[in-house]
Amino acid sequence: MAEAAAGLLRAEAVRKSFGDHEVLKGVSLDIAEGEVVCLIGASGSGKSTLLRCLNLLEQVDDGDIWFDDREITDPRVDADAVRRDIGIVFQAYNLFPHLSVEQNIVLGPVRSRGESRADARARAHTLLERVGLGDRAGAYPDALSGGQQQRVALVRAIAMQPRLLLLDEITSALDPMLVGDVLDVIRDLRADGMTIVMATHEMTFAREVSDRIVFMADGRIEESGPPEQIFTAPRSPRTAEFLARHLP
Amino acid sequence: MTEAGTPGVSAxxxxxxxxxxRRARTRAAxxxxxxxxxxGVLTAGVLLSPGWPRVRETYFNLGEARSVFPEVAKAFVLNIRLFLVAEVFILIVAIIVAIIRVVPSPALAPIKLLAVVYTDVFRGxxxxxxxxxxxxxxxxxxxxxLPTSLFWLGVIALTLSYGAYVAEVLRAGILSIHPTQWASGRALGLSYGKTLRLVVLPQAVRRVAPPLLNDFVSLQKDTALLSIIGLVEALRVAQVDSGRTFHFSSYIVAALFFIAATIPLARFTDYLTVRSLRRENGI
Structure with a gap:
């Protein structure tokens, strides 16, 4: 299948199993440049696995993924190069505990992209300033609060200047008091035109920030559409049932 | 009912x-x-034993110890040199063996088997x-x-034996690093090798530093084993002296040297542990 993909990223009939458990049962998804897409759905519906497949952290069992008109599921593709363009932030932050905040952020640009340390450091400081952590560059991750760590993790991913950013329930492990700061960063990124695919349980935020909502159930995309339609007039009874339980 | 002088503290x-x-005082007492x-019982037992005067004469003779001290000190320099050189080679061998055993590449299977056989044989x-x-x-x-100098043969022997131990300690350390750290490294586009080198190994080494240094304390003592192939190190000198004078004070002197050399290493371990705890927890 050598036809060109329409948007920035296209997944076609992606399947993924862990042992006997089929987590993704044929998922197809199109992401346009500059689009913000929220994945919603119950735990275990396959949101995280889909995100991890999109940047090749998991190998798909079937189906293909196109990024920038290139089939990245081809085993001859350099996965490291693909991941430089598709950043991901995890629920559990996963900062490197042996490195300071600045070193965490600079590691990727310098060691993976081959940028000069001075450039990388300058950008790290600008970005830290933007997320309100300008004074914490020298701190170590364990000395930061959960909300601060997650903002550093976001900066670490953005510092790679990715063309697509995947966010995997990045506020789920946070104290409700700290969620706001992290969501502010995402609003900011959206304003900058960053293409984002995020799995989230923050329904209000998803409605506010996204161009499109994708509801996943049982390893399939049950329904997708603009937030207003999904939240006010869901077509699928499963979507309606899920939203009834999760909307405030 | 509040006591005068300590307002606000309840009876x-x-x-x-x-x-x-009261309880703290009783326990301390x-x-x-x-x-x-x-x-007291141990001291009395030793001092009142029928052979104590002889033991004191042969093992704890101050004059004898003083006269043999310079010789043992000179020979102990060899122990230190053996230790320092062997340590470097042990670390190199251990890191290579540990990495070979950890890397999940099926192409490495024959080399992996070799690494497993090596650790099994030399730990056993x-x-x-x-x-x-x-x-x-x-x-x-x-x-x-092939080297024929006793020094290098000694270094090779210690490296073979300790390389296997240290490799297993390092491997345990690498395996103890959570898979999410690997994922984070790879997600930044770092290759497997770079993720291992820049993200996983530094954390693993920090985590196993105390057992690692424990092995090195042990290595320091085992340099004495090289006396059996004829290296004139501290134990050998003590042995020769004792054979000549029929005194064992020289052994005590050699023992003191070994103890004195391991204590700084032990304190250094403590220092490293505290420092990394303090830094990473921002205390």
């Missing part, structure tokens, strides 16, 4: 504090008395046997290019 709290003080009794063989085999066996091969 109940004062009573609890008083009880805690019990500890002191039992320590004194145990040490008494170090003194390895010293024997290398010290006398390698020169007997008569192959050109």
């Amino acid at each position: 109940r709290q004062l009573e609890r504090d008083a009880y805690r003080r 019990v500890a002191v008395v039992s320590t004194v009794v145990v040490l 063989t008494p170090t003194i046997l390895v010293v024997f085999l290398v010290g006398f066996g390698v020169p007997a091969l008569g192959l050109a290019g």
